[in-house]
Amino acid sequence: MSGDFIDSNVFVYLFDETNERKREIAGGIVESALQSHSASISFQVVKETLNVVTSKLPTPMTAEDAGRFLEQVLEPLWRGSPRLALYRRALDLQSRYRYSFYDSLIIAAALDAGCTRLYSEDLQDGQWIEGLTIENPFR
Numbered sequence: 258m259s260g261d262f263i264d265s266n267v268f269v270y271l272f273d274e275t276n277e278r279k280r281e282i283a284g285g286i287v288e289s290a291l292q293s294h295s296a297s298i299s300f301q302v303v304k305e306t307l308n309v310v311t312s313k314l315p316t317p318m319t320a321e322d323a324g325r326f327l328e329q330v331l332e333p334l335w336r337g338s339p340r341l342a343l344y345r346r347a348l349d350l351q352s353r354y355r356y357s358f359y360d361s362l363i364i365a366a367a368l369d370a371g372c373t374r375l376y377s378e379d380l381q382d383g384q385w386i387e388g389l390t391i392e393n394p395f396r
Contacts, residue, residue, distance in 0.1 A: 260293075260295035260296050260297065260370075260371075260372055260373065260374075261286075261290060261295065261296040261297070261372055261373075261374045261375070261376060262296065262297050262298065262299075262363075262366065262367035262370060262372040262374070262375045262376070262389075263286060263287070263290060263296055263297075263298050263302065263334065263376050264302060264363055264375065264376060264377035264378070264379065264380075265301075265302045265305035265306045265309070266377060266378045266379060267283045267286055267287065267376050267377075267378075267394065268283070268287065268302070268306040268310075268330070268331070269283075269306060269309050269310070270282070270283035270395070271283045271284060271287060272310060272314055272318075274315070278395075279395050282394050282395055283394075286376055286394060287330065290334055291330065291333060291334070294333075296334055296372075297334060297335075297336040297337075297366075297367070297370040297372055298331065298334045298335055298336070299335070299336070299337060299362075299363065299366035299367075299370075300335070300337075300338060300339055300366075301359070301362055301363060301366065302331075302335075302363070302366075303327070303331050303335055306331060307323055307326075307327065307331075310323055310326065311323050336370050337366065337369060337370060342369075343362070343365050343366065343369055344362070344365075346365040346368065346369070347361040347362040347364070347365040348361070350364050350365055350386070354384075354386065356380065360379060360380060363375070363377065363380075364380070364386060364389065364391075367389055368386070368387055368388075368389055372389060373388060373389060373390065374389070374390050374391075374392055375389055375390070375391045375392065376392055376393075376394050377391060377392075377393065378393050378394075378395050380393075382396055
């Protein structure tokens with residue numbers, strides 16, 4: 258599959274009441290991903306996003322609202338499950354590119370899904386890794 262991989266920070270900005278610009282950009286990315294069915298997220302993105310929306314927002318989501326968000330937004334984009342090969346690839350990427358392990362795991366999951374673009378605010382904008390371009394959509 259070619260397409261986009263969306264990091265958890267994009268989903269978190271859907272709920273940012275302090276930055277309308279970032280909220281609108283995030284909304285456009287997620288809406289397009291759901292309509293086109295050509296974007297992916299990983300188990301890690303699901304876990305990180307649910308953790309933030311249920312415990313770190315100024316007004317955290319209820320479990321019921323988080324469950325609806327999981328089913329309607331995250332689950333349709335979720336591809337793959339963790340495997341030993343994914344962790345090995347993440348360790349290799351960590352060693353080569355000096356990202357944290359968790360950032361390397363995001364990159365490995367995007368590569369594993371065959372994505373060509375990774376939307377993330379946390380990684381080096383414009384970096385190309387094995388056919389994957391990292392793009393900060395909020396720059």
